[in-house]
Structures are given as C-alpha cells and as structure tokens.
Amino acid sequence: DTAVSQTPKYLVTQMGNDKSIKCEQNLGHDTMYWYKQDSKKFLKIMFSYNNKELIINETVPNRFSPKSPDKAHLNLHINSLELGDSAVYFCASSQGGAGGNQPQHFGDGTRLSIL
Amino acid sequence: GNSVTQMEGPVTLSEEAFLTINCTYTATGYPSLFWYVQYPGEGLQLLLKATKADDKGSNKGFEATYRKETTSFHLEKGSVQVSDSAVYFCALIGRGNNNDMRFGAGTRLTVKP
Numbered sequence: 001d002t003a004v005s006q007t008p009k010y011l012v013t014q015m016g017n018d019k020s021i022k023c024e025q026n027l028g029h030d031t032m033y034w035y036k037q038d039s040k041k042f043l044k045i046m047f048s049y050n051n052k053e054l055i056i057n058e059t060v061p062n063r064f065s066p067k068s069p070d071k072a073h074l075n076l077h078i079n080s081l082e083l084g085d086s087a088v089y090f091c092a093s094s095q096g097g098a099g100g101n102q103p104q105h106f107g108d109g110t111r112l113s114i115l
Numbered sequence: 116g117n118s119v120t121q122m123e124g125p126v127t128l129s130e131e132a133f134l135t136i137n138c139t140y141t142a143t144g145y146p147s148l149f150w151y152v153q154y155p156g157e158g159l160q161l162l163l164k165a166t167k168a169d170d171k172g173s174n175k176g177f178e179a180t181y182r183k184e185t186t187s188f189h190l191e192k193g194s195v196q197v198s199d200s201a202v203y204f205c206a207l208i209g210r211g212n213n214n215d216m217r218f219g220a221g222t223r224l225t226v227k228p
Contacts, residue, residue: 108157
C-alpha cells in the first residue's frame with residue numbers, strides 16, 4: 001500500500017533515555033515533516049526536509065535531531081527524554097517545494113509516553 | 116505570519132443535524148486552504164481542499180467554499196452521522212513559504228445517535 005508509515009506506533013520509556021522514531025513514505029514525495037500533537041490536539045510543526053535538506057526548523061530543543069538519509073525517509077532522534085516530550089508525533093509528506101499547494105499526507109502517529 | 120483560527124469545540128450534535136465549523140485565516144497573497152479530519156487513534160486525513168477564491172471543496176457530504184472577501188473557509192455538512200465524530204482541522208499553505216502548512220487548533224465533533 002502507498003502510505004506514510006512510522007514506527008513504532010507506541011513508545012513508552014523512562015525520563016532521560018534516548019529514543020528514535022522512524023518514518024518512511026513510498027508516495028514519491030520530496031518533502032517530509034515532523035509534527036508534535038499535544039494532549040489538546042494542537043499540532044505544531046517541528047521540522048521539514050525537502051530532498052534531504054532541512055528547510056523548516058521551528059523552535060525545538062536541540063535534544064531533537066532529525067535525520068534524512070534519503071528523500072523517502074525522515075527519522076527523529078530524541079536525546080535525554082523529558083516528561084514534556086510526551087505527545088503524539090506525526091510524520092507527513094507532500095510533493096513540491098517552495099510555494100507549492102499540495103496537501104500533506106500523514107502517518108498514523110507515534111504515541112510517546114515518558115514515565 | 117500566516118495563521119488559521121477555527122471555532123473552539125467541542126461541538127456535540129445529534130445525528131442528522133446540520134454542521135458548521137467556522138474557519139478564518141490570515142495570510143499574505145492567496146493561500147491554498149484545506150480541511151483535515153482525525154479519527155480517534157489515527158493520523159490526519161485530507162478531507163477537502165480549495166486552491167483559489169470561490170473554489171468549493173467537497174467530499175463525503177462535507178463542503179467548504181474559499182471566501183476571499185471574508186478570508187474564511189467554513190466547513191459544512193447537511194446531515195451528520197455518528198461516524199463523523201472526529202477532530203477537524205482547518206489548514207492553509209501560503210505562497211512562497213516552502214510549503215509550510217499552518218493548522219488551526221482543531222475542533223472536536225461528537226455526534227450522538
């Protein structure tokens with residue numbers, strides 16, 4: 001199936017640990033994103049990559065480091081996890097770069113819970 | 116900068132009621148406008164879109180018309196079903212800003228039988 005897939009779906013870990021979330025899209029898109037959705041459902045963009053190049057880097061702690069090995073993958077590594085990192089993290093992708101109007105396609109989310 | 120404001124929820128309706136979720140935007144130029152729906156435990160799915168003024172996006176009985184004069188993109192459905200219960204997000208992509216999509220805060224809709 002063509003889709004944006006992210007793993008794992010659920011991640012429960014202790015404060016202070018380091019964890020990674022992986023995202024892959026097989027839609028042939030050249031732009032990928034990471035969003036954080038808090039408990040009130042508010043969506044905040046974190047990062048955007050276009051053809052492996054970082055183009056959006058919102059105010060996010062530097063404990064969060066995205067990595068894009070190729071344009072079909074955008075992984076998110078988080079160091080020294082904190083309680084406030086508990087949220088659902090969504091990966092998305094779209095076609096087109098600057099000024100495009102193509103919608104974004106979302107993965108099913110990774111629910112991160114910090115104990 | 117670009118932004119989207121949508122009506123606060125939660126919204127609770129009875130089955131077959133008429134739905135309106137208001138959305139207004141602030142943007143330079145003419146953005147593209149979208150409605151996304153998020154069902155419980157799932158990611159966001161594109162519901163409909165409109166890319167220029169007076170365009171009407173429609174899907175699954177939902178409609179929204181791009182109103183440049185009022186900078187609005189209100190979501191409507193004539194008769195809601197229990198299966199429409201979800202969180203609805205209005206969003207825009209501005210012109211020339213690296214495809215940066217801005218989302219509204221989301222409106223939770225609950226439809227009761």
